[in-house]
Amino acid sequence: MRGPTFLLAVLAAVHVRASASSEKAPEFQTLPSLREQAKLLDGWTEERIALIPGLLRKYGVDAWLMSQREYAEDTVFWALKEATQFSARRRTTHLFLASPASGAPAHYSWVENTDFVWTDLRRILGEQQPRSIALNTHPEIAFSGGLHAGELDAVLAGVGEEWREKFVLEPMLGVEVVATMVEGRLPWYRRMMETAWAIIEEGFSEKIIVPGESTSWDVEWWMREKIQSLNYTTWFQPSVYILTGEGFPVAATQHHPHQPSLLDDPRAPDRPIQFGDLIHTDFGVTALGLNTDTQHLGYVLYPGETDADVPKGMLEGLRKVNRLQDIVKSNMKIGLTGNEILKASRGQMRSEGIEGKIYCHATGEWGHSAGTVIGMTNLQDSVPVLGDLPLLKNTYYSIELFAEHFVPERNRTIMFPQEEDVYWDDESNSWEWVYGRQDTLLLIRTPRKAGSDIQEEL
Ligand SMILES: *[C@@H]1O[C@H](CO)[C@@H](O)[C@H](O)[C@H]1NC(C)=O
Numbered sequence: 001m002r003g004p005t006f007l008l009a010v011l012a013a014v015h016v017r018a019s020a021s022s023e024k025a026p027e028f029q030t031l032p033s034l035r036e037q038a039k040l041l042d043g044w045t046e047e048r049i050a051l052i053p054g055l056l057r058k059y060g061v062d063a064w065l066m067s068q069r070e071y072a073e074d075t076v077f078w079a080l081k082e083a084t085q086f087s088a089r090r091r092t093t094h095l096f097l098a099s100p101a102s103g104a105p106a107h108y109s110w111v112e113n114t115d116f117v118w119t120d121l122r123r124i125l126g127e128q129q130p131r132s133i134a135l136n137t138h139p140e141i142a143f144s145g146g147l148h149a150g151e152l153d154a155v156l157a158g159v160g161e162e163w164r165e166k167f168v169l170e171p172m173l174g175v176e177v178v179a180t181m182v183e184g185r186l187p188w189y190r191r192m193m194e195t196a197w198a199i200i201e202e203g204f205s206e207k208i209i210v211p212g213e214s215t216s217w218d219v220e221w222w223m224r225e226k227i228q229s230l231n232y233t234t235w236f237q238p239s240v241y242i243l244t245g246e247g248f249p250v251a252a253t254q255h256h257p258h259q260p261s262l263l264d265d266p267r268a269p270d271r272p273i274q275f276g277d278l279i280h281t282d283f284g285v286t287a288l289g290l291n292t293d294t295q296h297l298g299y300v301l302y303p304g305e306t307d308a309d310v311p312k313g314m315l316e317g318l319r320k321v322n323r324l325q326d327i328v329k330s331n332m333k334i335g336l337t338g339n340e341i342l343k344a345s346r347g348q349m350r351s352e353g354i355e356g357k358i359y360c361h362a363t364g365e366w367g368h369s370a371g372t373v374i375g376m377t378n379l380q381d382s383v384p385v386l387g388d389l390p391l392l393k394n395t396y397y398s399i400e401l402f403a404e405h406f407v408p409e410r411n412r413t414i415m416f417p418q419e420e421d422v423y424w425d426d427e428s429n430s431w432e433w434v435y436g437r438q439d440t441l442l443l444i445r446t447p448r449k450a451g452s453d454i455q456e457e458l
């Protein structure tokens with residue numbers, strides 16, 4: 001192994017380290033006080049609520065009724081609540097109107113435990129005479145299917161015969177309200193993303209990883225503690241894998257695998273991280289009502305090795321998956337469905353000779369947020385229902401995928417997964433990286449011990 005690796009390392013030395021070296025290293029970004037955070041959040045929520053009448057008109061619906069009980073909230077509730085609300089209380093009911101007559105408000109809310117909510121609601125409906133009232137009853141889409149079954153019964157009984165026949169389902173209402181990212185969020189999202197990068201960069205360094213000792217699980221739990229120490233939270237357990245070319249599961253995006261046995265779980269191989277390992281993480285943070293989703297790669301240099309010693313095949317693998325990111329990003333045309341984007345991207349991928357998989361999703365408000373999906377790990381031709389929704393502007397997406405690449409230095413094909421979040425930029429009319437994208441491997445360095453050759457001992 002050592003011989004050919006050395007020769008290729010000489011060749012790799014001519015490859016100038018990618019742009020990241022000239023850029024500022026990502027830093028941990030601290031959050032404002034909780035009181036300040038609440039102010040920010042409420043400002044964004046107000047902007048979002050102000051969009052609703054326009055969305056109702058866009059989708060040709062006169063009214064939207066959302067109702068829930070404490071602890072049985074509609075999915076959309078979380079996007080509309082005040083920062084100091086921790087759940088719905090009693091029965092919490094919202095009515096939105098597309099074009100309220102005679103200067104009436106466009107938004108009504110009740111927090112009630114008597115029939116007053118229904119009599120008052122019927123009064124307003126009587127005055128406003130909506131021809132259609134949307135309810136969130138979609139069987140497949142969480143963001144437009146959040147009306148609980150028992151609550152639907154209560155709504156039907158509460159509004160009475162007259163209004164029941166006006167109920168309609170418009171899935172894009174819930175989807176677009178949750179998906180739309182008001183402008184002020186971006187600078188904060190970018191800071192959160194920088195923090196996520198900084199945690200990965202420290203986790204994938206010799207500060208945290210001691211080759212031959214640290215396991216994947218040690219790094220994962222270090223990441224969890226780091227998130228907590230920064231007063232962030234997360235929306236999934238970070239994962240760290242060793243990419244051997246054998247065990248890496250296709251279902252890398254299953255963030256909550258049921259507890260597998262040690263042998264089934266490639267995150268916890270029966271050995272620690274070693275010199276020469278290519279390692280991978282899927283990592284996200286949560287703060288300010290936002291969630292990030294990132295996958296990066298690292299390489300464990302042998303003692304005394306430098307950047308120039310990274311196997312060239314691994315750098316080529318990273319470049320290949322970078323190319324795949326560009327292909328998908330350029331095919332993400334607003335208004336196309338996720339399935340159309342998937343088909344176009346896979347066609348282009350094939351024509352460029354790239355093997356891999358594409359499984360992109362909306363992100364931001366939720367880790368896997370509202371909006372069309374572009375492939376799933378087990379669905380590479382088309383995704384039913386979710387893949388048929390149109391791609392919306394002013395949203396955030398996770399470009400999540402992998403490319404396969406034959407790494408001569410390892411004599412095997414290895415999957416190179418990446419995930420980076422993008423936002424829609426109205427000015428340039430294109431998707432832009434929220435913070436950047438990985439174009440160079442993170443390196444774990446070990447100094448050569450004076451007077452001994454550790455590599456020979458291995
Ligand atoms: C985390 O919160 C605590 C308590 O408010 C505060 O003292 C500390 O400075 C915060 N740490 C960071 C990194 O923001």
Ligand SMILES: *[C@@H]1O[C@H](CO)[C@@H](O)[C@H](O)[C@H]1NC(C)=O
Nearest residue numbers: 001004408409410411412413
């Ligand atoms: C590379 O792998 C192939 C297939 O597993 C094997 O036949 C071949 O001998 C290997 N080559 C080297 C140089 O180890």
